[in-house]
Amino acid sequence: MNADLRNLSLDERIRLVEDLWDSIASDRNTLPLTPDQQAELDQRLDAYEADGHPGRPAEDVIAEIRKRL
Known part of the structure; x- marks a missing residue:
């Protein structure tokens, strides 16, 4: 790991990763x-399209999973 990065706090490193990821996500159309x-x-x-079944709303699936936990 880069020595300069080790000098950053955990919070600073997390923010750096988030900023880096955001910059990648904003450029996703260029890849x-x-x-x-x-x-x-x-x-x-x-x-x-061949199945014709639209699936289930995410909220329903998440609620079902939470009931099982």
Whole structure:
């Protein structure tokens, strides 16, 4: 690990990682998908459209999981 980073507090390092991640996320459109990634997305979309079932709302799934805990 870079010695300068070790001098930062844990809170400062976490904030640095968050800022770095935010900068990556804001540039996500500049990173094109690989052909394999695009093929996988196409396959999943085709399967979803063929199934015809929209799934369940996330809130319902989360509530069900919380009941089990």
